Amino acid sequence: MFHQTPARSFTLAVVLAALVAYATFGGFFAREIVIEIAILAILAISLDFVAGFGGMVSLFHGAVMGLSAYGYSVLTAKFGIHPIPAAFAGIFLAASFGAAVAAIASRTSGIFFIMATLAFGQMLYTIIFKSRWLGGDDGMGGIPRFDASWIGLDFNDSLQFAIFAVFGIAVCYGIAALLLRSAFGRTMCGIHGNEPRMRALGVSTWKHKTAAFAISSAIAGVAGVFAAQHTQYISPELLFWTVSGEVLIVVILGGLGTLVGPVLGAAIFVLLKHEVGNYTDHWHIVVGLLLIVTVMAGGRGIYGQAEHWITGRSRKARESLNA
Numbered sequence: 326m327f328h329q330t331p332a333r334s335f336t337l338a339v340v341l342a343a344l345v346a347y348a349t350f351g352g353f354f355a356r357e358i359v360i361e362i363a364i365l366a367i368l369a370i371s372l373d374f375v376a377g378f379g380g381m382v383s384l385f386h387g388a389v390m391g392l393s394a395y396g397y398s399v400l401t402a403k404f405g406i407h408p409i410p411a412a413f414a415g416i417f418l419a420a421s422f423g424a425a426v427a428a429i430a431s432r433t434s435g436i437f438f439i440m441a442t443l444a445f446g447q448m449l450y451t452i453i454f455k456s457r458w459l460g461g462d463d464g465m466g467g468i469p470r471f472d473a474s475w476i477g478l479d480f481n482d483s484l485q486f487a488i489f490a491v492f493g494i495a496v497c498y499g500i501a502a503l504l505l506r507s508a509f510g511r512t513m514c515g516i517h518g519n520e521p522r523m524r525a526l527g528v529s530t531w532k533h534k535t536a537a538f539a540i541s542s543a544i545a546g547v548a549g550v551f552a553a554q555h556t557q558y559i560s561p562e563l564l565f566w567t568v569s570g571e572v573l574i575v576v577i578l579g580g581l582g583t584l585v586g587p588v589l590g591a592a593i594f595v596l597l598k599h600e601v602g603n604y605t606d607h608w609h610i611v612v613g614l615l616l617i618v619t620v621m622a623g624g625r626g627i628y629g630q631a632e633h634w635i636t637g638r639s640r641k642a643r644e645s646l647n648a
Contacts (some may be wrong), residue, residue, distance in 0.1 A: 326514050327505035333585045348487040356487040362595045363490035364551050367497045369575045369587030371544035374501050377582030379537050380517035382439050387568030388446030389542045393419035393549030394559045402467045416546035423542020431534040450564040464560030468553050497544050513537050580626030589628050
């Protein structure tokens, strides 16, 4: 069951404020890092929504993010459609495809569900990779950003776009948290905990899991729209399975089933990649060692372990006072 505790609210606020401050005072390169963190954080929130609370671990979310990016890019760059309706169309496309995949894959579980999502993601990658109309392996450029000049904002400015991306994290987190605290979210957690019992109570678990995956894919679609606007260029690499594997690492690193942990994990992952990458191309080793340590420490992730430690200390303090 999801609880938006004061500690989680505080952690989220600190991370978002730190990202805004880093973008504001860190220069152009810092803003690029903040945008990269924001895209990865939104994608991590979408994965944690179904993996951490629904038990549906996926290797498909990179592909669905890429599909949304391509949907947005085709509508704006090729057909000249306004970016805002194009963004909603890209998100809807991601949600629809995610629902279609979940309608098939959610009848399985465990490793079979993971492999099914991986297969669908790779099929989508292959289709786009071989499509000359979509640019094939050369990708597609000329992608516009939102035009918010009517409210005095210029998203072609790196700082304003970076802050907008951080705002996107807050919105996606808020939507996910509200849904998880609703009856829908509690039912999803119940299915994760004991699916046969939920079926016995009359819940159509297949439909519920499909709906949850569609919502998760829609949030991943938001990350895709930001990714398309970030460099204003996209390529099939955005859909490759390693992107899904990377975001799964981020979720585990931050704390599966905490929602705020993946946001923290995304920030740590990207910062490590760039900072350690200044000294060696083998930055994956550092991330791998950190992941091993967090798993061996209890498998709760960085934030999850900290929350577990603080909760345990508070419980012991209360018990000593009541003794």
